[in-house]
Structure formats: C-alpha cells, structure tokens
Amino acid sequence: NIFDIYKEDLLKNPYTAEHARIAASHYGAQLFDLAKNGFDSIPDLVLSIDYQNGSLHDIGQKENYGVKKTIENKR
Structure with a gap:
C-alpha cells in the first residue's frame, strides 16, 4: 500500500x-x-x-528578468 510506505517514511525521517x-x-x-x-x-x-x-526568457510570462532587469529595478 503506497499510503503505508509514505507514512512509514515520514516517521523514519527526523525532520518529518x-x-x-x-x-x-x-x-x-x-x-x-x-x-x-x-x-x-x-x-x-x-x-x-x-x-x-545573453539570457533565457520564459515566453509565457508577463514579466521576464533578463540582462539588467532584476526585481530591485522593478521597485
């Protein structure tokens, strides 16, 4: 059962x-x-x-951050 495996692994991990x-x-x-x-x-x-x-752009996004465009420049 996948649920039991998931739960057992959560219990074994000290972080979870x-x-x-x-x-x-x-x-x-x-x-x-x-x-x-x-x-x-x-x-x-x-x-x-x-x-x-020189930079990658996600065509589907309204805003892209490429060369010389950063979040700080948008503020």
Whole structure:
C-alpha cells in the first residue's frame, strides 16, 4: 500500500517524524488518487523558453528578468 510506505517514511525521517500523522492525513487522499489514476494521469508542464541578448526568457510570462532587469529595478 503506497499510503503505508509514505507514512512509514515520514516517521523514519527526523525532520518529518513529529508531524507525520498530520502530513499523512493531509496528503493521503491526494496520494491515494494519484496511485489509483497513475502518474501518467498528470499532464506534463509545457514551457516555452527563448534565448535573447545573453539570457533565457520564459515566453509565457508577463514579466521576464533578463540582462539588467532584476526585481530591485522593478521597485
């Protein structure tokens, strides 16, 4: 059972052991649906990347941060 494996691994990890039961109850339904439907049921993420002026740009984004464009310059 995938849910039992998930919960056991949460309990073994010192960083998640304290909250394992909460995490298992929160994500359990999603994990069950994923196991039932299969990993192939989730569509792949599609990105359109362009290279221009020495930097990469995500074509689908409204704002891009390339050469000399940073978050600080936007403020």
